[in-house]
Amino acid sequence: MNGLPDLRVKLGKLELKNPVLVASGTFGYGEEYAELIDLNKLGGIMTKAVTLRPKEGNPPPRLVEVPCGLLNAIGLENPGLEVFIREKLSFLRKFDTKIIVNIAGEKEDDYLQIAKRLSKENGVDALEVNISCPNVKEGGLSFGTDPKVIYLLVKRLKEVCGLPLILKLTPNVTDIKEVAKAAEEGGADILSLVNTVLAMAVDVDTQRPKLGNIVGGLSGPAIRPIAVRMVWEVSGAVNIPIIGMGGIMKAEDALEFVIAGASAVAVGTANFVDPRTPLKVIEGIGRYLKDKGIDSFASLVGSLKVQR
Amino acid sequence: MNGLPDLRVKLGKLELKNPVLVASGTFGYGEEYAELIDLNKLGGIMTKAVTLRPKEGNPPPRLVEVPCGLLNAIGLENPGLEVFIREKLSFLRKFDTKIIVNIAGEKEDDYLQIAKRLSKENGVDALEVNISCPNVKEGGLSFGTDPKVIYLLVKRLKEVCGLPLILKLTPNVTDIKEVAKAAEEGGADILSLVNTVLAMAVDVDTQRPKLGNIVGGLSGPAIRPIAVRMVWEVSGAVNIPIIGMGGIMKAEDALEFVIAGASAVAVGTANFVDPRTPLKVIEGIGRYLKDKGIDSFASLVGSLKVQR
Amino acid sequence: MRQVKSEVLFNRKVISGCFVMGLYCPEIARSAEPGQFVHLRVEDREEPLLRRPFSIYRVENEKIEILYKVVGRGTKILSRKRRGEKIDLLGPLGKGFKIDSTVKRLILVAGGVGVAPLYFLTSRWAIAKMREVIVFLGAESKERLLCEEEFKGLGTKVKVATENGSRGFKGLISDLFAKWLSSGQLLSESLICACGPLPMLRKIASLSKRSKAVCYVSLEQRMGCGIGACRGCIIRGKNGYLRVCKDGPVFNAQDIDWNWMP
Amino acid sequence: MRQVKSEVLFNRKVISGCFVMGLYCPEIARSAEPGQFVHLRVEDREEPLLRRPFSIYRVENEKIEILYKVVGRGTKILSRKRRGEKIDLLGPLGKGFKIDSTVKRLILVAGGVGVAPLYFLTSRWAIAKMREVIVFLGAESKERLLCEEEFKGLGTKVKVATENGSRGFKGLISDLFAKWLSSGQLLSESLICACGPLPMLRKIASLSKRSKAVCYVSLEQRMGCGIGACRGCIIRGKNGYLRVCKDGPVFNAQDIDWNWMP
Numbered sequence A, B: 001m002n003g004l005p006d007l008r009v010k011l012g013k014l015e016l017k018n019p020v021l022v023a024s025g026t027f028g029y030g031e032e033y034a035e036l037i038d039l040n041k042l043g044g045i046m047t048k049a050v051t052l053r054p055k056e057g058n059p060p061p062r063l064v065e066v067p068c069g070l071l072n073a074i075g076l077e078n079p080g081l082e083v084f085i086r087e088k089l090s091f092l093r094k095f096d097t098k099i100i101v102n103i104a105g106e107k108e109d110d111y112l113q114i115a116k117r118l119s120k121e122n123g124v125d126a127l128e129v130n131i132s133c134p135n136v137k138e139g140g141l142s143f144g145t146d147p148k149v150i151y152l153l154v155k156r157l158k159e160v161c162g163l164p165l166i167l168k169l170t171p172n173v174t175d176i177k178e179v180a181k182a183a184e185e186g187g188a189d190i191l192s193l194v195n196t197v198l199a200m201a202v203d204v205d206t207q208r209p210k211l212g213n214i215v216g217g218l219s220g221p222a223i224r225p226i227a228v229r230m231v232w233e234v235s236g237a238v239n240i241p242i243i244g245m246g247g248i249m250k251a252e253d254a255l256e257f258v259i260a261g262a263s264a265v266a267v268g269t270a271n272f273v274d275p276r277t278p279l280k281v282i283e284g285i286g287r288y289l290k291d292k293g294i295d296s297f298a299s300l301v302g303s304l305k306v307q308r
Numbered sequence C, D: 001m002r003q004v005k006s007e008v009l010f011n012r013k014v015i016s017g018c019f020v021m022g023l024y025c026p027e028i029a030r031s032a033e034p035g036q037f038v039h040l041r042v043e044d045r046e047e048p049l050l051r052r053p054f055s056i057y058r059v060e061n062e063k064i065e066i067l068y069k070v071v072g073r074g075t076k077i078l079s080r081k082r083r084g085e086k087i088d089l090l091g092p093l094g095k096g097f098k099i100d101s102t103v104k105r106l107i108l109v110a111g112g113v114g115v116a117p118l119y120f121l122t123s124r125w126a127i128a129k130m131r132e133v134i135v136f137l138g139a140e141s142k143e144r145l146l147c148e149e150e151f152k153g154l155g156t157k158v159k160v161a162t163e164n165g166s167r168g169f170k171g172l173i174s175d176l177f178a179k180w181l182s183s184g185q186l187l188s189e190s191l192i193c194a195c196g197p198l199p200m201l202r203k204i205a206s207l208s209k210r211s212k213a214v215c216y217v218s219l220e221q222r223m224g225c226g227i228g229a230c231r232g233c234i235i236r237g238k239n240g241y242l243r244v245c246k247d248g249p250v251f252n253a254q255d256i257d258w259n260w261m262p
């Protein structure tokens, strides 16, 4: 891979060696994947969500495959903030890549406490605020769908925490532009979109839901065109950088997001399908730029040729 | 197909010989498909949208295939109400199946005029009000996302038109239950859901959108889990019957909708893939009921085994 | 128009990346007309979802053949089909070449796999009825030329252009055609029929117009239903949108609004 | 744990609907332990999307084998693979059977394709180390019995039950096992290992508990990553959720909360 273009990218204060991250919840805390790929090559790692206290998550089954997609209802299972810092963060710190901690809560104060605590830790490069996880019955969805709530949450988070703040938006809204603008006004540094789409599957043989939690979040190629549309809409509405995700399986998919307006992308479900996907996407983006004779990645961002 | 269970179903005043319809826009006005399958076997035909005046539709390309789905931006191309009545309705009338005319407009008065006119015509069994088509820049989306607008539109339509009124909901909303309840309060007899999901695809080679209209509506198996979830949500929120649709390719898919709460289903994109799909779905539902020893289709509706 | 499950009789590579598939389907073979197409489902799976359209290339008794190029997922799957497998076909579809009795000379211009419908046209009845058939065949190189011998076998005059000059005229087939036109060899009672990439068709259409000759083109557009119902496959005509699947795929070039073509 | 592109060496039907596939993958073959599994991608396409997990059934030099039953899309595609095709494998994964040196007798209970990990366990080193190995093999009918001769060839005692009584005991394998237990034949220093359908495992676990014998079960759950990262494949353990892919698939039956199993 000699002579590939420089893929470095700046998302405000957050500088990445390349624009390809791994999406929260699809890469654990990096430990398992470190056995399979070189984490130092990634633009960044968005950790599985961390909550203040340990969370047991949803009853099984938690996963079901649907056409070109995966339906999940993990329910934010995680060991809680303190164990995260002690065991997971200390592991992640060892790698030369950006560590973005995905945080979730059930009320505003949860978020503030986590953010405060993490801003004191070494090795955290940014926070990704999960206001959109559709699996948790309380909180979750409501945070992510109300612009006013988002505005206030972001504002307060900025007051307690100096880290770059990434707001992760849910696609389950009527107008994602509104939500994005509220986050921007509140002071969000970066937006990431999209989280999973609320969905459900029925086992017609048993007449039961296929997920223990009844409903779950749809991810994978099935949602890619929805995610690309939302990135395009939001990129026309805000002036902060966007991390695009949803069904990215190969470089071409990532480029759709970039051309539509994303300054970086995250690979999610595809990590399960092929752990090498993020590395292949990095390579493929480099090759594309080279083939097209585009010398700066930045000039590709939002380059969609249309009359707005 | 001897000895199959009786599949008749009542959606309020609208009685169907079986619960399988064909979805609006995917079956034209029946003319082309009449050469391939026996229209008399269908539970009903939902016509392509009709507008007051002829509509030219969107520039090409209007279709693009995406993972397990179809992205379309037809833009309601149709010959207008008068030509519809003269040429299309007179053809459809000849068949022994329910004719449900899908109507669309850019302002409330369009809908009212069309409804008034059609209620005077023979051979129209119900109207399906398309308030959700995401392709038309004016109207369309806005009607379908605001509960208050929907409530008023339905109320006025009921005043001018005695036909059973089916409200077709868009999935592009934060809370579909709210929208559904507004339609019910306004007096809608039946709900049909879902219409297509707003989406987009980018040609990374040309850096252009793959659709002439930039964004379009996603249909097909990719959206099935989203649609099933919405049917389930709405069926818990309203007391009027639901026609479920979105990615139905086979009987099992249709049964997911029925178990989740739909009293009937519509086959859409699958008509392009295999024109015999609706007939296969009818047969398959019959076989399922027989195999399971369920003697009434109605008892299957909403039979999902969960604690609400 | 019929929907049939058709058996693959053979599926062989003709040049690199191009295959000919034989399909047993008496109902379609019987009624197919040159310029018509079949809409086929490459597999009984949800991905790829839609059918794929292919021009009918040959018809013999109860068999039809298609000539196709592997360009994406669907054609790749198709290229792996083996004898005895079944494929779901809709066909014959669309409007073919309508050639009235005043036409005495056929000038055919084919680029790449665009040769398929023109070969069917020639083999079906052109030779019997025409005083003269001239075929302009274009390809990138002599290795990628399709059907030259077959056309000669039918008794037509064949003129070849290759982009790299490895056979015949060096350049685009439309350039060769233009040269031929400008040398005044287009006689009266001629009809021009063309199929191939859009830029080629655009050129042939405009050259024909200048020569006041009638020109038919076979066009492509992404398709949904393939039978005229969804209005997904439209192109811009002089009087509004036209459906490629039902109003075409063969159009009189003068009915097309070429300014709107991409 | 490795990710490798592995060549299919053979893929043959052993009984109707069940296949054995041989895969060339020295890296995995070298380190695989009985009870571990591979997570494989049946095709390089977006549908089906996820990998599929299969127990390792045999290991010989640089080759592993899996024994699988066609139950859905993925396994159907798998069953059509031919020699020479490549499959992307992750493996070896999970925790296998940990058998300490005090165990002198192995009692294996297998239902259907559940025989796979138990056969690997036996063939690997059970015979050399054990005073006795008894295998309970269950199937619907004698035509569907798997591995009877192979187990005999390893020198184990094989006890067969078929649901229709066409061979051995008539009834479920768990009934035969219960009968055997109640006749007091379970000697000390025995370990029970079971793999098969959930209802069978539940029974074997409860019978073993009543007999105060240690029982290992190999469990299944739908998987995402297969390597412990997504927490999608959990089952309920006595002290909270356990990941089948990482904490299992082999568990001590007493660590499982059987009331929570579906």
Ligand SMILES: Cc1cc2nc3c(=O)[nH]c(=O)nc-3n(C[C@H](O)[C@H](O)[C@H](O)COP(=O)(O)OP(=O)(O)OC[C@H]3O[C@@H](n4cnc5c(N)ncnc54)[C@H](O)[C@@H]3O)c2cc1C
Residues within 6 Å of the ligand: B065, C037, C048, C052, C053, C054, C055, C056, C066, C067, C068, C069, C070, C071, C072, C073, C074, C075, C076, C113, C116, C117, C219, C220, C221, C222, C223, C244, C249
């Ligand atoms: C009436 C008609 C007749 C045709 N006859 C032939 C023929 O005889 N031989 C032959 O090889 N091909 C023919 N084609 C084109 C053929 O249908 C496409 O090449 C095929 O559908 C591509 O399928 P795919 O899954 O391999 O490609 P995809 O993976 O779907 O796409 C690969 C690339 O091809 C483009 N593409 C796909 N479908 C079309 C389409 N319908 N029109 C324009 N671009 C498209 C896509 O945008 C993409 O860039 C015909 C098309 C039409 C409309």
Ligand SMILES: Cc1cc2nc3c(=O)[nH]c(=O)nc-3n(C[C@H](O)[C@H](O)[C@H](O)COP(=O)(O)OP(=O)(O)OC[C@H]3O[C@@H](n4cnc5c(N)ncnc54)[C@H](O)[C@@H]3O)c2cc1C
Residues within 6 Å of the ligand: A065, D037, D048, D052, D053, D054, D055, D056, D066, D067, D068, D069, D070, D071, D072, D073, D074, D075, D076, D113, D116, D117, D219, D220, D221, D222, D223, D244, D249
């Ligand atoms: C650790 C482990 C080891 C396994 N070892 C073997 C083996 O040696 N041989 C063998 O034949 N099978 C084995 N299985 C089961 C095998 O993984 C599934 O049969 C296979 O994934 C089904 O794929 P499919 O695409 O054919 O079925 P699908 O179309 O995905 O599903 C068909 C049916 O199987 C059910 N199903 C699918 N996957 C699973 C799963 N992981 N757990 C429970 N139910 C499921 C679905 O709900 C559906 O009802 C193992 C599973 C696990 C977890």
Ligand SMILES: Cc1cc2nc3c(=O)[nH]c(=O)nc-3n(C[C@H](O)[C@H](O)[C@H](O)COP(=O)(O)O)c2cc1C
Residues within 6 Å of the ligand: A023, A024, A025, A026, A048, A049, A070, A072, A074, A076, A102, A130, A133, A168, A194, A195, A196, A218, A219, A220, A221, A223, A245, A246, A247, A248, A266, A267, A268, A269, A270, D224, D230, D232
């Ligand atoms: C199993 C699973 C777990 C996830 N967990 C989280 C999470 O903890 N926090 C979060 O913000 N997003 C979570 N997501 C959402 C992903 O980060 C991503 O936004 C989404 O899956 C879309 O990308 P994809 O289609 O590439 O997977 C999860 C997704 C999956 C599939």
Ligand SMILES: Cc1cc2nc3c(=O)[nH]c(=O)nc-3n(C[C@H](O)[C@H](O)[C@H](O)COP(=O)(O)O)c2cc1C
Residues within 6 Å of the ligand: B023, B024, B025, B026, B048, B049, B070, B072, B074, B076, B102, B130, B133, B168, B194, B195, B196, B218, B219, B220, B221, B223, B245, B246, B247, B248, B266, B267, B268, B269, B270, C224, C230, C232
């Ligand atoms: C090509 C196309 C055209 C459509 N036109 C209409 C329309 O005119 N009016 C309408 O209410 N819905 C229209 N729809 C939406 C369908 O009726 C249906 O709600 C949607 O496609 C989901 O079902 P499916 O996934 O089975 O196709 C159209 C869908 C497609 C694919």
Ligand code: FES
Residues within 6 Å of the ligand: C222, C223, C224, C225, C226, C227, C228, C229, C230, C231, C232, C233, C234, C243, C244, C245, C246
């Ligand atoms: S493809 Fe549907 S109208 Fe042509």
Ligand code: FES
Residues within 6 Å of the ligand: D222, D223, D224, D225, D226, D227, D228, D229, D230, D231, D232, D233, D234, D243, D244, D245, D246
């Ligand atoms: S499958 Fe991901 S943790 Fe087990």
